[in-house]
Amino acid sequence: MSTRLTQGGRRIDRNKPVTFSFNGTRLKGFEGDTLASALLANDQMMMGRSFKYHRPRGVVASGAEEPNALMNMGEGGKFEPNQRATTTEIFDGLAAKSQNHWPNLEFDIGVVNNAFARFLPAGFYYKTFLFPRFAWKHIYEPFIRQSAGLGQAPKARDADTYEHFYFFADVAVIGGGLAGLQAAKTAALSGAKVLLMEQDPHWGGRSMVDGGELDGKPVAEYIAALVAELEGMENVTLRSRMMGAGVYDHGYLLGYERLRDHAPALVGPRHRLWKIRAKQIITATGAIERPLSFAGNDIPGVMLAGALRDYIADYGVSAGDRVVVVTNNDDAYKTALAVKAAGLDVPVILDARADGGGAAAEAARAAGIRVENGKAIAKVTGGKRVKSVKICAQAGEGGVLEEIACDAVAMSGGWSPVVHLWSHCGGKLLWDEEHAMFRPDETRPPLGADGAGFVIPAGAANGVMDMGVGLTDADHAGRRAVEALGLVAKTVRLPDFEQAAEAPLQPVWMMPQGAGPKLRMKAWLDYQNDVKVSDVQLAAREGYESVEHTKRYTTLGMATDQGKLSNINGLAVLSETLGQAIPETGTTTFRPPYTPISIGSIAGEARGEVFQPVRRTPMYDWHAANGAHWEPVGQWRRAYAYLRGDESVHEAVNREILATRESLGLLDASTLGKLIVKGPDAGKFLDMLYTNMMSTLKPGKCRYGLMCSENGFLSDDGVVVRLDEETFLCHTTTGGAERIHGHMEEWLQTEWWDWKVYVTNATEQWAQIGVVGPNSRKVLEKLGGVDVSKEALGFMEYTAGKLGGFDARIFRISFAGELSYEIAVPASQGRALWDALFEAGAEFNATAYGTEAMHVMRAEKGFIMIGDETDGTIIPQDLGLSWAISKKKEDFLGKRAQAREFMANPERWQLVGLETVDGSVIPDGAYAVAEGHNANGQRNVEGRVTSTYYSPTLGKGIAMGLIHKGPERMGETVDFPGTDGKTYTAKIVSAVFYDPEGEKQNV
């Protein structure tokens, strides 16, 4: 059984017990435990079930590479699936549940898949479920989906907050093991600004477990001194619980800091995503041990040798009483010695190497451990727990020589450098034949903004496994980093050390070497996704020879551990099957993040109220307090209508329209773009931008203008006012202000840079109010101060003055077809003017109206709306706006485009008014049908509706639309089939439904 030892465990504090629960059972651990170590201490070896076959699975590793021990954790808004038990620090009240089983972990229905495993090889689903056709969607797929997946879906809204942090460093060091610490020191002493991050809560990495001496003292002392020294340096920032998640172009590095996962009760953000810019990045990310591929290597109790000794050293937890060690290298002997030192039994060390190990083997034998060379595991027996191992010769086919009872197996297939962060941004790898591993090819690093390499690997991550040599390598990495910065690298004294003499590793990709199909079907490569040696071989046999094909066909390495344990083993099996060398097969691509990071942290602060900017006008609060039904328009939030009492939106719109047409309506038009264009060449510039002639406009006058893109399409419209000889005010649509401002700057800066014109976006300087309706003049006269009579201020004229004490610009323009004014005052005065107008307008039933009433009223007048009548494919000629296109001008933006064949075609649909014969409202977006079908069998069409409303003014439906040869077909009817099954028959009429003579606005 797995249990807590009476002694040891450098990370735990035995004086601080912690209570947590697993599958509803209350358990005890100690502060400093991970969930995995605490579960093992409670003899909970089985921690989950696999993805495909639902096989019982125990913890295999002790860190980020763990494929099996994934948990549902937390409750409600703090629930999260797929939490890795090996990297979860326990705290009081932690509630974990195992995953992927039903009804429970011990007894799981889904394990039936395991019984049929033979019928479910890699890719079986590509070859089956083909008939009957409907069954995939309705029967097979739902079954597969239910059986797959891992954790439960969260249900509640996230109760935590997250944030980002921008940080800039000369040198960022990823990994706070010995190599990372040493590299950081070298870089820092040479004057670089250094950021050092470690995913664990603890510094020192593997060296803290594996020990050894530096300068004749225990390595832990050296590490403690190093950390203290770095902490004392001004130019060094140390962050633990922060993982280097991804390396991106130009030295962009994501640091994933887990602030509250270990202490959720504290206030503050849960995770912080650091967006780091580093001139140089040192990857001191260590190495990960490889499993060995033998039958039954997934039975709970089979663990990585390094992990098994981590649990002993770090947490005082033993995985079993009798631990068989199986290895192809010297490193695993440390585990045997650690087990022995803990007072437990190691019945045998199986060393697959014919010649066995070196000094380590001697030490093991000296400790009284039986060591067998050239031996392997033929098979592990047991179901939910290891019972025994059957021993065979590595060179053979698996003939059992002996069976040894045990309750844990420590395996080691050698170590693979963690090259992920080196590779994320294009760093290349080379195959190190001697050590059977891929390591960074330092001649082909990721290239930065200047074209030079910006990532430097150090220590074990660079394939240097020896501690002492690794220190030298780390120092070298630190030096190279500062030299790349143009600094002089200071010489740092490195401690004396004795290089451990190790016998060479012997690659073992299949155990035993000649294992037959039955064993290969039980030898796991990818634990979580249930990919076995036989699956990779099947893929190769079927022609999925590229490593990417094999990966995708078998799902090798695609689980939540992203193949940290399985990639190299799988690759080796594939290469062997194809009869080619490993580097010929190549690797799959390493993609960020290194381990999964919370989506919440990526979203950062952008959620809820600050998900995106909401732009507000100075009168926003009034709208909110007066029943505004909001409409997002770009980033602005505008009132669509103001609801009174239990009025519906439709009723409110109708009321607002009638009140405006009858007396007085007020519109918050502040969002309209207001661009000031000034300079001696301003007129000439606007002549190029607008289709109309603007240079001839007289000061104090207004003119409606159209703007097209260079591709000819109508892009914006608005009233241009000439404020003085050199200065124009160009109104744009609400959505157009920034876009058109950018458009103007672009042409001025990149094409006509010698023209003397300046542009300022003054949109928000001004609050603008539409004062609309037959009583609009009266209300302004009540405010007083400016003569707004017909004589003093005619239609399409502008004046400025103190209107009722406000600093006002007054434009006599009309979008509703009534007598109306637009009043602009500085934004700080906007709300006061709005209030003053209501006060003065009370006797006229002054009514605020929203965007929908504005839309309906302009449609009643036949005015186009950008975004309704236009959609990016419409030219002004389509809309009967040829009058606004200057014939005199040689050039304007869009003119050349409009001369192209398809644009000049008289067959283009033209804007007309549409009136249903029964007064009903044509549905939004309806098309007018023509006879017959096109070559693709689609119904022919001859037009479409662009705006369609119920007009309360006229008491019937009105619409505008684009109709083939429309203006020549006045009085004809066209048919609009609706998606509601009805057909709407409409008469083609003039688009001006209301006051065609303009008698209302010109008073």
Place this chain on the structure above:
Amino acid sequence: MSDVRSALAGASFEGIARVAEAGLRGMISFRGDLSASKVKSALKAVSGVEMPGQRGCVVNGARGLAWMSPDEALVMVPHAEAEDAVSQLNKALKGQHFMAENVSDARAVFTVSGRHAREVIAKLAPVDMAGFGPGEIRRTRIAQVAAAFWMDEADALTVVCFRSGAEYMFGTLKMAAQPGSEVGVY
């Protein structure tokens, strides 16, 4: 006109730093040849300070000048004086090609102060706040909106954004300043 209002009526928040809307400031967007001596002296006349160089920012109480681009300066004066300042510039530079627009009301201004003020900004703006000090204006983005800021003194920053985005700016600054979120790197 007495009833003039800033966007948030001086709202404030205390977290790991103090975030406060600073009320209305007089601001003039000036476009022109910043190297011309006439321009320089006109700008100095209204602002009381010398035109600074590239990305420079000189603030003296309510008055100041900031270099916004090779042909743009931000002129700061008391809010009530902004219109007069524009007139003064128009008069002084008559006949030149330039532009002076009163944009006081198009802006919202915040102060972020306290020991962690720089951290609050560094959570939202892609700028190295470690090397940022008084005398410089940085135009960039804060979260998702364009903004500019400068440091008045150590641990006190002024942030300028568009008025319509004041609520958003305040909201993101509050998030960044939430209690318990100290980073502890400066």
Place this chain on the structure above:
Amino acid sequence: MLILECPYCGVKGEETEFHAGGEAHLKRFGPGSSDADFETYLFMRENPKGVHLERWRHANGCGKWFHAARCTMTLEVFGTYSAQTYEPPQEIKDILTAKRPGWSWRNFK
């Protein structure tokens, strides 16, 4: 995530401060031009693998447009330069020649 240096305000900022504006040094064709020239101006693009000349705007910054010489295969930025020019300055050409001998882009070499 690129870093670009705005040649106008001198800020070395990250990509999110900038707005990409497509291919550089397009020659505008207006009324009277041929269909082919006009199509080339609006739509035909170099889209090279390697050295590219392109336009950017310091949108969340000083607002200025500028040009950048960049490699589309490695994302290396060779340099940025004024928007008010019809071709890359000699200094940029020299860098390109040093870093990518034999480079060419449209008519530039």
Place this chain on the structure above:
Amino acid sequence: MRRYSAFAVAREAARFHTGWERAWRSPQPKKKYDVIIVGAGGHGLATAFYLGKNFGITNVAILEKGWLGGGNTGRNTTIIRSNYLQDPSAALYEKARSLYETMSQDLNYNVMFSPRGVIMLAQTEHEVRGYKRTAHANMLQGVETRFIGPEEVKKLVPIISLEGPRYPVLGGLYQARGGTGRHDAVAWGYARACSDMGMDIIQQCEVTGVRSSGGKVTGVDTTKGAIDCDKLGLVVAGNSGALADMAGFRLPMESVALQALVSEPIKPCMDVVVMANTVHGYMSQSDKGEMVIGGGTDGFNNYTQRGSFHHIEETVRALVETFPMVSRLKMLRQWGGIVDVTGDRSPVIGKTPLGNCFINAGWGTGGFKAIPGGGWATAELIAKGEPGPLAAEFGMERFIEGRFIDESVAAGVAH
């Protein structure tokens, strides 16, 4: 070709699956083919397949510089839909969608077409009008879609938040027979079928030059030697510009990065595909349980297959807003692909300045869903030398004439 079936799997199980044959051959190139297709992605393989199936042209080589299906076919978010606004697009994508319906049976390879439904959310009044317009257009185009209200959206997607503080969900355009498929399987299924017809799929064979004489292509130079052909099809998303350059012409296209990401797998929680174009994100759940998430393209030319992280950020926050529960999932993996984007964001299937050279390119973000339709139309173009009705509007000449196929107009974007 030995047929796949549950029976075949059972039979093979008895002998430990040692009897399976190769899904496709791995031949050396011949000296000459009737047709060479450059690019063994979905569109290239589908083009070859329909050349054989519809026109009996089987002396075909498909050249692939890497591994088949390794470009955008194997990198996309596998959405299949045809609810396009403009007639030419709707015809092409609906053809493709209908071919997906029977593809597993046609190819005897389970491509896991899952018509689970696609909803494009309407989150502004403008979008509501746009999607209602599309629904009307689709009705006349023979594409089954309908505009649904927020209640029905919520019923179909219980995890959605209808009332975001920024953009409420006002409804959506729903295509019940849209869905997803298994992207790799599409390439593999076509490859197996092409190989079975005697076509040569030649992987690790990069085209280094296009040989022509008198305005006609005569063959290509490759890393495996020169190969002659009577007709050449360029079907190389992400590399179209480079191939066109070899052939001596320019394209109205630029290549940019498009990124996607997946979460860790969870139990089923979302049965439809949801696209939220106002906030720029879309999401579905794969059969494995991962939430598959995508967004928009980067803005600059890029051949690195690595995009900028801030786009991932934008996409993710849009989805956190739309589906608050995803906040507590974790991003497992992100990746990028290179897409060719044309001047009107619609693809090109058409002739080139070289008489016997044809191109299928410029799919932008929408290539996967079009694979069978694009292949069908391109095969017809190559076989007949002129486009059929499906491809008629997609020629490059539209950029001269100003006759664009602009899908962005209906608030929708192509994904």
